[in-house]
Amino acid sequence: MVEDISSERWVSREVSRRDLLAGMLSIGVSGAVLAACSSSSPTKHIPTVPSFPLGAASRAKSKPVEITIWQGMGATNGKPLGYLTDQFNASQNDVYATVVDQNNYTSLLTAYTAALSGGALPDVVQMETSDLQLMIDSDSAIPVQSAINAERYSLSDYVPSTVNYFRVDDVVWALPFSISGEVLFYNKVAVEKAGLDPNSPPLTLDELRTWAEKIVSTKTEKYGMSLKLTPSTFEEWMAMGGQTIVNHENGRSGRATAVTFDDSFGRSLFTWWDDMVKDKIAQTTSATTYDDLYAILSQIAPMTIETSAAIGDAIYFLQSKPNPALALGVGPLPGPSSPNGASSNGGVFVGGSGLYIVKLRSTPERQDAAWQYIKFLMEPAQQAYWAAQTGYIAVRKSALTQPTLVNAWNSYPEYRVAYDQILASPANPATAGYVSGASTGVDNAIEAGLTALSSGASPAAALAQAARSANSAIAQYNSRV
Amino acid sequence: MRAGANGSLDGTQRIGRFRNASWLKVMREAGLAYLWILPALAVFGVFVFFPLAKAVWLGFFKTPPFPNLPSHFVGVSQYASTLSSALFLHSLWRTILFVIFTVPTGIVLGLLLATLAHQRLAGIRIFRTIFSSTVATSTAVASVIFFTLLDPQVGLFSYWLGQRGGAGILANPTLALPAVSVVTVWQNIGFTFILMSAALQSVPDDLLEAARMDGASRWYRFRAVTVPLLSPTIFFASIVGIIGSFQAFGQIDLLTQGGPNNHTLVLIYYIYQAAYTDNNYGLAAVLSIALFAILFVLTLAQFWFFERRVFYVAAN
Structure with missing residues (x-):
């Protein structure tokens, strides 16, 4: 029981982490101005990155160079990663990689933080997207941009928004690995019974409300949908409306010092949410649980918004306990604008994690070995295998032509939905997702705001309260770095 | 100490040539005394006083999110800003509410059960065993039992309370703290029951007998004879209970993690979050010192108040 609770908690933590997207290529100049106001780096610069010891592993005196990888996904997704690691070890003689399972991202971060003061550190670490600013501030990782520059490695085949999440001030700090997105889960049987077309799911919040109303008015189920009290859905909606969460272009052009979501757009989202619940x-x-998915299974509410990482569990469950009243439908995330690129400046950002190269107490040989390993995992064939096995998004566009992934998506087209909406997301600061070292505090503040609606606070008051506590968390964090 | 003082007093009354010998004796006795308390002093010094001083000192620093980065000395400003912050005051208020919900309820229920079980009836031992059984449950076990009972999908309590579906009782800002309090009272009741039962055994029958002869009703005998005689135990239970409630952690971590909306963010959990979620050891140190000061003052106040009110039976 305890294990169940904690495993659900980490899944949902992953959901709650935002991420990704777009390119902030144009912000260098304004960044210099904005960053001048930020507390700790008054001298802002044109981004320069440390040089990278490319080729050090193959020139090492004693081979293979042994490296350690810390992963935070747990055992299930650890298996395909183990397979890919074996493939890597067999493919060359310079590097030997060993993966250590840290169970979940929370314990991974705890272990990593503890090791910074003087324990054994890994050479490659998989960190949740939302820990990006923490990783930068920790001064323990060498940005992959260094290796990219040294090798003139091309990112053109990458799904842009997956890399853009990890780009701050024009520097890419990590390469995307376990990438997921939020999607609409619904029970096709129930919506059809309510007189709705299960093959054209709602794309906007207005349509979503219309669907929910229809389900309730036809008495198909008690509620039209479940709204999970997670901050990430609100953050995605802000991004889909082209709105940032924190200032300094979502923390991309300078350290974020305040939130920006307490505006009329944010209030309209809180109001939409509040009306759905009040009505x-x-x-x-x-x-922290999958109760929203249980509500679909137990036919209390046939729709919810969840991470695409849960699709595999849902499919597995429905196959192991077939029920004629249940058929899984997965649609793009409905938002204030359509998720399929209909809006010019809005789009989703990605969740999941990235792979970092550790530099603290490392050697040139091991840093280069870490880069060789990461590069191997990013190749289209490996990405196709990874996506097919786990349901995460392949971060390489050319992975889509690999037979492994073509076959997997033919069998389970649900997996494709999150990929398509992430691919359609335009590149700008809003759709890159926000970065702040206080992301936990900001997320908690938004979640608290949504919770406050349930105890009778007005949308404006709840949102203002959320902004206040988020700002104090940001100030608290910034005063410490 | 007193022996030493007497020794020196004696010494001054004697003639000069004994004075040196007498001082030597004083020194030797004092040295011996310190030698005897040295082990205790060492243990306290290493495990209590040093960490305490270190925590006070740590509170003067803004500590970095990662241990490989430098700390910044900020003096008392961190104490001032933290202790006047809205979150600290909120957390303190939730802690006080938690104490109010758990301590009096626990003592009243424990006393009630102990009184019920203090009968000479066939099979009463079975009830005594049941009533005291929660003392054998760990906080983790108690929390998981109640977590299941309060689950919005499958929980029996949720069903009885008409809270089925939705986010559930533990995610309800109004009900979360009372729910956590119920778990705490339930888990502590075995301990209180045992305390009260033992104390009831020691209430002399002749006093109750005498009161009955004087025509006192059952309730009056309980109120005017039993309760005053139990007052040392009630005093003890209240101190232990208040300190225990101020330090309650496991059930909050397992049931609500301080949520929803910080409604179960009691001080100890705030400290935990500051230290282990945010790696903010400076803030955590300030909060810990605040908690220490509160408990210290509270304990002094309780002793001062109850020393005057509590009735101790003279040993004979």
Whole structure:
């Protein structure tokens, strides 16, 4: 039981982490101005990165160079990663990689933080997207941009928004690895019974409300949908509306010093949420469990917004306990604008994690070995295998032509939805996702704001309160670095 | 100490040539005394006083999110800003509410059960065993039991309370703290029951007998004879209970993690979050010192107050 709780918690933590997207290529100049106001780096610069010891592993005196990888996904997704690592070790003689399972991202971060003061550090570490600013501030990783520059490695085949998440001030700090996105889960049987077309799911919040109303008015189920009390859905909606969460272009052009979501757009989202709950066409569910998915299975509410990382579990469950009243539908994330690129400046950002090269107490040989390993995992064939095995998004566009992934998507087209909407997301600061060292505090503040709606606070008051506590978390963090 | 003082007093009354010998004796006795308390002093010094001083000192620093980065000395400003912050005051208020919800309820229920079980009836031992059984449950076990009972999908309590579906009782800002309090009271009741039962055994029958002869009703005998005689135990239970409630951690970590919306963010959990979620050891140190000061003052106040009120039976 305890294990269940904690495993659900980490899954949902992953969900709650935002991420990704777009390119902030044009912000260098304004960044210099904005960054001048930020507390700790008054002398802002044109981004320069440390040089990278490319080729050090193959020139090493004693081979193979042994490296350690810390992963935070747990055992299930650890298996395909182990397979790919074996493939890597067999493919060359310079480097030997060993993966250590740290169970979940929370314990991984704890272990990593503890090791910074003087324990054994890994050479490659998989960190959640939202820990990006923490990793930068920790001064323990060499940005992959260094290796990219040294090798003139091309990122053109990458799904842009997956890399853009890890780009701050024109420097890419990590390469995207376990990437997922939020999508709409619904029960096709139930919506059809309510007189809706299960093959054209709602794309906007207005349509989503119309669907939910129809489900309730036809008495198909008690609620039209579940609204999970997680901050990430709100953050995605802001991005889809082209709005940032924090200042300094979502923390991309300088250290974020305040939140920007307490505006009329944010209030309209809180109001939409509040009306859905007050009008009893949506129920709220816990942020830390899959109760929203259980509500679909137990036919209390046939729609919810969840991470695409849960698709595999849902498919597995429905196959192991077939029920004629249940058929899984997965649609793009409905938002204030359409998720399929209909809006010019809005789009989703990605969640998941990235792979960093550790430099603290490392050697040139091991840093280069770490880069060789990461590069191997990013190749289209490996990405196709990875996506097919796990349901994560392949970060390479050419992975889509690999037979492994073509076959997997033919069998389970649900997996394709998150990929398509991430690919359609335009590149700008809003759709890159926000970066702040206080992301946990900001997320908690938004979640608290949504919770406050349930105890009667007005949308404006709840949002203002969320902004206040998020700002104090940011100030607290910034005063420490 | 007193022996030493007497020794020196004696010494001054004697003639000069004994004075040196007498001082030597004083020194030797004092040295011996310190030698005897040295082990205790060493243990306290290493495990209590040093960490305490270190925590006070740590509170003067803004500590970095990662241990390989430098700390910044900020003096008392961190104490001032933290202790006047809205979150600290909120957390303190939630802690006080938690104490109010758990301590009096626990003592009243424990006393009630102990009184019920203090009968000469066939099979009463079975009830005594049941009533005291929660003392054998760990906080983790108690929390998991209640977590299941309160689950919005499958929980029996949720069903009875008409809270089925939705986010559930533990995610409800109004109900979360009372729910955590219920778990705490339930888990502590075995301990209180045992305390009260033992104390009831020691209430002399002749006093109750005498009161009955004087025509006192059952309730009056309980109120005017039993409760005053139990007052040392009630005093003890209240101190232990208040300190325990101020330090309650496991059930909050397992049930609510301080949520929803910080409604179960009691001080000890705030400290935990500051230290282990945010790696903010400076802030955590300030909060710990605040908690220490509160408990210290509270304990002094309790002793001062109860020393005057509590009735101790003279040993004979």
